[in-house]
Amino acid sequence: MGDKGSLVLVNGTPYTWQLTLVHSYQLTQWDASFPRTIAPFAAAAITVQRADSVFRDRTQDGGEASYTLLTNSANQPIFQVQARADGGQPFRLQVLLQNFAAQNNPLGSVVKVGWVVGGQVNYVLAGSTTSSGGAGSGFVCNNPPEAWMQANMALLGGRTLRQICMPGSHDAGISMRSAGTTGAFDCNILTQTAGIGAQLSAGVRYFDLRPVIAGGQFSTGHYSLLEVAGRKSWQGANGQSFASIVADLNAFTSRCAELIILNVSHELNTDLGNASYASFTQTEWDRFLGYLQTNVHNLYIAPGGVNVDLSSQTLRSFIGAGRAAVLVMFAPSDGANVTLSAQFAGRGFYKYNQLNAYDRYSNTNDLAGMTSDQLTKMRAQRPTPNNSFFLLSWTLTQNATQAATCFLGTASSILELAAKANPTLFTTFFPACTSSCFPNVLYLDDCADPTHTALAMAVNNLMVRC
Incomplete structure (x- = not known):
């Protein structure tokens, strides 16, 4: 054969x-x-x-x-x-x-x-x-064109963010591994195969960025807290630095007037000793957001005050004037006693609930289980295009055994799991969408495929089907 x-x-x-x-x-x-x-x-x-x-x-x-x-x-x-x-x-x-x-x-x-x-x-x-x-x-x-939102402004410009579908990147900065712990390997760390610049060029517009402090510098990181025999240990590694990410963002927005959403969450200070990694303090958050405020171009100041519902704003209101718009969503770890300081609020920086997003991953390595779970959640949360902003987490998650043994070649890596999940976007996810029920973000590992942008536009065209 x-x-x-x-x-x-x-x-x-x-x-x-x-x-x-x-x-x-x-x-x-x-x-x-x-x-x-x-x-x-x-x-x-x-x-x-x-x-x-x-x-x-x-x-x-x-x-x-x-x-x-x-x-x-x-x-x-x-x-x-x-x-x-x-x-x-x-x-x-x-x-x-x-x-x-x-x-x-x-x-x-x-x-x-x-x-x-x-x-x-x-x-x-x-x-x-x-x-x-x-x-x-x-x-x-x-x-598709790099500036696919601008190219489709006639179709999408009058729609709110709740009425638009776009590609998104899970653990967006982890296309490379550096400065990791002993249990960190490419197979259990890497979630992407391309950096932020290439992801932007492919059409990704929503980025899950997880900041860490490492050696006093800001980087992205992918870490988990493990407990073995009563002892706690953080395992993981760093990815693309924020200096590099900011350079990628600014290079892209200098030529493409697109809307870009950066969700910063899962923050971690890794300079405190392995058993003592901790969420950012208020001072550390202010230093990190201050770095972004100083260096990221085209931060978007939304009309309507510091508590505006971003998901109810139209795409044209963000980028209709021909200038890029970058939104930084502040999503500190649960239990962290921090706030979005006044010098940032509404000035390109917004609380995560201002996107009013539903984001619940399936936490499984089973493809059938993940697809069923995500489509069930989509139908429940999004009966109309005016319901809350919805992230479709089309990702598979390693179990503990896979994460611990994949370096031996006996278990699937994160990217190998993505290679199983992503093809079903075309065969399982898309046929499940309707003109009234669809997600706002296709949230993926290994996301830098322009075909995902074309698929998002297929979803966007459902609202105008004849």
Whole structure:
């Protein structure tokens, strides 16, 4: 049997997709795999398999499948899914935008989709012929523009944050490991594969940043308190420094006028001795927030006073003037006797409850359990788009045994768990969304995939489905 994999097509448009051509050469599964139609806001999984390689020229492996979007216009958009192995490149799937353009993808573009043997690749096409409001293409696909919020201002500008979906990064600063404890390894520390700058470029707009003091400097950290034989010990490591994060933020906002939400929580002073790590004091919080206030550009001062409900503000109110807006959400650890000091409140810094967010992770390594739990919570908390801001925590969590033994190669790492969870966004999560029930943040490990941004835009287009 030849190499086999899966392609998921996500229809994030209000149009039925109709198969108008299908052909293949040296592919044992292709022609019959493509459905004749794909309904609006539905997903279809297609199996692709190559023939055995014996006595065959593998560079000739190929296939085409064309879909027409059944719009009311005379010039109906057509795209073609292609399988190719020529040009000295590995076997791959790609999509030709045959007679239309998508944002950041001109007419005739070939959009890379990829190929994973035994795994899944995804192609998302979202939007409509009218959703751009006349400002460029109304379609978004796998390669969206960096400034995707600005590119879709006609669609999203009048919506409140409760009515918008965006990608989010869990433990956003932990794409690298440094200055860790003896029990810290890449497998139980790393939650991301790209730094904040690359995450921003991929479309992430909500960041879970966990500040630590290490050697007197501010960094991100990923730590847990363990108790063994009656002795307490913190285990973990530091990630990207805040100096580096601030540089990434400022570089991005200098070219992209986007809304960025930084949730700072789980703070820890690691300069106190391993058994004595502690949450920030008021003085330490003020020093940290003062550092951000001095160095982060485009901190957003919201009208309406220091207690304004940010989730009820429209996207246009934040970035409609063409300037980036950075919100820092203050979320100190439970039980910490600290407050958001007056010199910060309302001046780019806000209490977490001003986002009015529901955030409850599943705390399991079981994929079926996590997906069921998160979708149940979404349906309960978000019966309408005007309900509280909702984070969909589409993450799997190592159990204690996995965290302790993954360095031996006998248990899944955090990133390996993410590789199991993230593909189901396209096959399980998206079909569960409706025009009235959807999340505001797709909260992920290993989040720096622009296809997640295209998926968020597919969700955003649900509210305008025909």
